[in-house]
Amino acid sequence: MEKKTSQHKIIPERTSEGLKSSKPAKNSVGAKAIKSSLLHAQKYMVKDQAIKLSLKMNQKGGFDCPGCAWPDPDDDRSKLGEYCENGIKAIAEEATNKSIKDSFFVENSIDELLRWTDFELGKQGRLTRPYILKKGSAHYTPIKWKKAFSLIANELNALADPDDAIFYTSGRTSNEAAYLYQLFARSFGTNNLPDCSNMCHESSGVALSETLGIGKGSVKLEDFEKAELVIVMGQNPGTNHPRMLSALEKSKENGAKIISINPLPEAGLVKYTNPQSPFRMLTGGIKLTDLHLPVKLNGDVALLKAIMILLLEKEKKSPGSIFDLEFIEKHTSYYQEFINDLKSYDLEDCIRESGIIKKNIEKAVELIASRKKIIICWAMGLTQHRNGVNNIREVVNLLLLKGSIGIEGGGTCPVRGHSNVQGDRTMGIWEAAPQAFIDRLSTRYNFQFKSDHGLATVPAIKAMHEQRGKVFFGLGGNFVSASPDTEYTATALSNCRLTVHVSTKLNRSHLVHGEIALILPCLGRTDKDIQSDKEQFVSCENSMGVVQSSQGILTPIAKTMKSEVEIICKLAMSTLPESHLNWKNWYSNYNLIRDEISAVIPGFEDYNKRVRQEAGFYLPNGAREGNFITSTHKAQFSINPIPDHNLKHNEFAMMTIRSHDQFNTTIYGLDDRYRGIKNGRRVILMNQEDMSKTGLKKYDIVDLESDFEGQKRKVKNFKVVPYPIPQQNVATYFPEANPLVPIDSYAHRSLTPCSKYVVITIHKSE
Numbered sequence: 001m002e003k004k005t006s007q008h009k010i011i012p013e014r015t016s017e018g019l020k021s022s023k024p025a026k027n028s029v030g031a032k033a034i035k036s037s038l039l040h041a042q043k044y045m046v047k048d049q050a051i052k053l054s055l056k057m058n059q060k061g062g063f064d065c066p067g068c069a070w071p072d073p074d075d076d077r078s079k080l081g082e083y084c085e086n087g088i089k090a091i092a093e094e095a096t097n098k099s100i101k102d103s104f105f106v107e108n109s110i111d112e113l114l115r116w117t118d119f120e121l122g123k124q125g126r127l128t129r130p131y132i133l134k135k136g137s138a139h140y141t142p143i144k145w146k147k148a149f150s151l152i153a154n155e156l157n158a159l160a161d162p163d164d165a166i167f168y169t170s171g172r173t174s175n176e177a178a179y180l181y182q183l184f185a186r187s188f189g190t191n192n193l194p195d196c197s198n199m200c201h202e203s204s205g206v207a208l209s210e211t212l213g214i215g216k217g218s219v220k221l222e223d224f225e226k227a228e229l230v231i232v233m234g235q236n237p238g239t240n241h242p243r244m245l246s247a248l249e250k251s252k253e254n255g256a257k258i259i260s261i262n263p264l265p266e267a268g269l270v271k272y273t274n275p276q277s278p279f280r281m282l283t284g285g286i287k288l289t290d291l292h293l294p295v296k297l298n299g300d301v302a303l304l305k306a307i308m309i310l311l312l313e314k315e316k317k318s319p320g321s322i323f324d325l326e327f328i329e330k331h332t333s334y335y336q337e338f339i340n341d342l343k344s345y346d347l348e349d350c351i352r353e354s355g356i357i358k359k360n361i362e363k364a365v366e367l368i369a370s371r372k373k374i375i376i377c378w379a380m381g382l383t384q385h386r387n388g389v390n391n392i393r394e395v396v397n398l399l400l401l402k403g404s405i406g407i408e409g410g411g412t413c414p415v416r417g418h419s420n421v422q423g424d425r426t427m428g429i430w431e432a433a434p435q436a437f438i439d440r441l442s443t444r445y446n447f448q449f450k451s452d453h454g455l456a457t458v459p460a461i462k463a464m465h466e467q468r469g470k471v472f473f474g475l476g477g478n479f480v481s482a483s484p485d486t487e488y489t490a491t492a493l494s495n496c497r498l499t500v501h502v503s504t505k506l507n508r509s510h511l512v513h514g515e516i517a518l519i520l521p522c523l524g525r526t527d528k529d530i531q532s533d534k535e536q537f538v539s540c541e542n543s544m545g546v547v548q549s550s551q552g553i554l555t556p557i558a559k560t561m562k563s564e565v566e567i568i569c570k571l572a573m574s575t576l577p578e579s580h581l582n583w584k585n586w587y588s589n590y591n592l593i594r595d596e597i598s599a600v601i602p603g604f605e606d607y608n609k610r611v612r613q614e615a616g617f618y619l620p621n622g623a624r625e626g627n628f629i630t631s632t633h634k635a636q637f638s639i640n641p642i643p644d645h646n647l648k649h650n651e652f653a654m655m656t657i658r659s660h661d662q663f664n665t666t667i668y669g670l671d672d673r674y675r676g677i678k679n680g681r682r683v684i685l686m687n688q689e690d691m692s693k694t695g696l697k698k699y700d701i702v703d704l705e706s707d708f709e710g711q712k713r714k715v716k717n718f719k720v721v722p723y724p725i726p727q728q729n730v731a732t733y734f735p736e737a738n739p740l741v742p743i744d745s746y747a748h749r750s751l752t753p754c755s756k757y758v759v760i761t762i763h764k765s766e
């Protein structure tokens with residue numbers, strides 16, 4: 001029998017009062033961005049801290065911005081700090097002096113707090129001491145650390161099977177904490193290590209490992225200076241990776257062309273004003289995109305096929321003039337199979353499915369045909385589809401035809417999300433870690449670790465829903481809001497005996513709980529971490545495989561918070577009292593943890609020395625070096641059919657995207673400045689023609705319904721906003737629209753929820 005989590009919905013459904021919308025912006029960053037970040041810093045941070053932090057962010061010897069994973073230049077860092085508006089917002093969110101007091105939980109019950117929006121929850125300040133929600137209680141109350149650890153240990157050790165526990169990780173966790181966390185989970189006896197990557201770039205990891213032999217991108221930051229063409233697909237860098245715009249600016253200055261492939265005309269891609277260039281600030285910025293292709297949602301495979309068919313036609317006329325036949329011959333497998341398949345497609349079908357007019361596809365073909373140093377960047381617009389893995393394999397096909405991988409100025413660039421999500425994977429946060437990794441762990445610790453595959457995010461939710469998962473432990477993140485199918489996931493969590501969250505700030509996942517729930521407050525990136533009287537530092541890996549140290553600079557606002565490393569070690573000591581591992585010393589000296597990593601993970605030799613070098617160090621990368629560690633020892637072409645869509649006339653394909661004022665489920669504010677939206681998040685962006693056809697007017701209030709294999713899901717009170725978006729495509733914000741993403745709708749093979757393609761119908765609210 002299913003339990004009810006609450007009388008009301010997990011996400012409040014109040015409509016956005018005071019919503020305003022105007023035309024989307026053409027320019028990005030510039031003076032407005034500086035003003036916005038300063039206002040934000042002023043509102044939420046103490047002034048001298050704000051200045052101190054912005055000067056240290058992403059500096060050598062400073063701390064790694066807790067925002068995105070875009071790399072910092074190896075040299076030549078601006079004195080102003082490798083700075084961006086959304087980076088400032090991310091640190092303002094963390095480095096607040098405001099904290100949640102015990103009285104807060106006395107005054108507010110769980111049911112009461114569930115009525116609050118994510119924005120309201122996040123603004124309550126830092127969590128500074130552990131809290132427990134006892135069985136049957138409506139309020140959190142304080143608990144001592146020691147008691148909290150022994151409670152978790154008792155619950156874990158009472159499980160009939162270690163696989164009844166689930167250890168989730170979000171991507172802010174440092175390398176040191178991540179390494180120990182996976183070691184703890186595996187020592188406890190489970191490989192259930194789902195992470196945010198399962199919902200993010202997993203499709204990239206699967207596709208790249210199989211075609212190029214490494215699940216990471218191949219380019220370095222400096223390649224952007226040498227590229228002749230950069231293609232940005234399914235990504236909104238102006239908001240989510242603002243520092244990428246200065247890399248694109250450099251590409252442009254050096255003569256490169258830029259193509260953007262995106263259903264929306266995202267501001268950052270149109271025009272950019274570098275905040276660190278007074279000249280650009282005065283002259284109003286640089287135009288980045290040379291060609292914008294407003295592809296239909298999930299029309300990318302069709303578009304890439306159309307492009308490649310036209311390239312093939314040119315190649316046939318003059319063999320070797322378009323494709324790099326020498327590279328193909330020497331370094332790739334399955335070329336002929338790929339070409340035979342490509343020939344079986346009808347160009348006009350591909351063009352129709354892509355939604356782009358032929359003239360513009362031909363323009364893209366012209367830009368690609370004559371260039372070889374090509375970088376393709378992508379993010380969630382490609383990965384979060386049913387055919388997410390195929391999307392990325394098709395990107396690889398194009399790069400292989402051109403011989404653009406493993407050369408200066410060319411290659412793959414999956415732009416990662418969380419600042420250390422790539423590092424967490426390298427450290428073994430992986431439910432499906434390779435056998436070689438398990439073997440190295442087993443050798444190092446003289447213990448046979450299990451090598452079966454554990455549960456990824458979607459299967460973990462299902463296991464809890466079916467009452468197989470009984471303890472949920474989250475190292476960071478906001479599982480209930482970030483996961484698909486909010487109500488289903490909420491039921492899953494509420495089926496657990498115990499839910500535990502290691503967190504910096506209050507979020508919805510603390511309110512959707514097991515029989516017993518714990519909140520364990522931890523230090524963040526900006527906080528000083530002192531253990532045994534010595535200041536410690538941690539390290540992270542950015543989107544391009546550079547490992548760097550990160551050291552906070554602010555005195556923590558309370559002594560009762562612990563570092564993630566200390567929390568994991570103490571958890572291990574209380575849960576596994578017989579463990580012969582060095583948990584006790586590891587948290588007093590992080591160098592010892594790095595020694596372990598050096599011994600187990602290839603590429604980390606001499607970690608303690610190399611991480612202290614000013615700009616860190618690069619990890620080995622086969623694809624970058626032209627060494628493809630695949631089943632054929634070569635890069636592989638692959639065959640990727642065009643997905644069917646078959647939308648009925650009243651159905652829409654909906655993508656769920658980020659606004660300019662959020663970091664995933666952390667909501668900084670209620671505006672989406674570049675898209676011209678103010679003061680509201682419960683909105684649905686719709687094509688004007690579609691609005692006329694369905695009789696909807698601007699700001700009409702609608703309910704959205706998804707119908708997946710006969711199961712209906714509904715959210716209420718969204719306001720319609722007219723927007724330049726392809727017909728039959730609509731957009732809403734994540735996480736408000738997550739209740740509509742069906743749990744069973746996930747990408748083939750990567751199991752990534754299809755957050756960018758939810759079939760819905762739209763109904764005027766009663």
Ligand SMILES: Nc1nc2c(c(=O)[nH]1)N[C@H]1C(S)=C(S)[C@@H](COP(=O)(O)OP(=O)(O)OC[C@H]3O[C@@H](n4cnc5c(=O)[nH]c(N)nc54)[C@H](O)[C@@H]3O)O[C@H]1N2
Pocket residue numbers: 067068069086200233234235236237239240241261262263264266295296297298299300379380381382416417418655656657658659660662663664665756
């Ligand atoms: N400030 C800020 N920075 C962030 C984050 C944040 O929330 N806020 N989140 C971090 C994380 S974890 C991640 S993963 C990244 C996310 O970075 P992005 O992937 O840029 O984030 P989304 O908002 O999901 O945007 C997806 C983009 O893909 C486009 N798109 C959607 N569907 C399709 C499609 O079918 N084809 C094509 N070609 N395009 C499509 C959308 O229009 C949108 O521009 O950002 C990271 N950085």
Ligand SMILES: Nc1nc2c(c(=O)[nH]1)N[C@H]1C(S)=C(S)[C@@H](COP(=O)(O)OP(=O)(O)OC[C@H]3O[C@@H](n4cnc5c(=O)[nH]c(N)nc54)[C@H](O)[C@@H]3O)O[C@H]1N2
Pocket residue numbers: 169170171172173196197199200201380384417418475476477478479481482483484502503504505506507522523524525564656657658663664665666734735737738741755
């Ligand atoms: N519909 C839809 N759903 C999506 C997506 C989408 O595009 N559409 N995107 C997906 C993607 S790409 C991702 S990556 C996931 C994100 O999923 P998560 O990583 O689970 O979610 P976040 O919102 O990033 O987590 C925020 C919480 O992390 C905690 N936190 C912040 N800093 C720290 C820290 O330093 N240490 C610890 N321990 N905790 C900290 C805070 O308590 C904060 O509330 O969401 C996915 N969900």
Ligand SMILES: [Mo]
Pocket residue numbers: 196199200201416417418
């Ligand atoms: Mo992500």
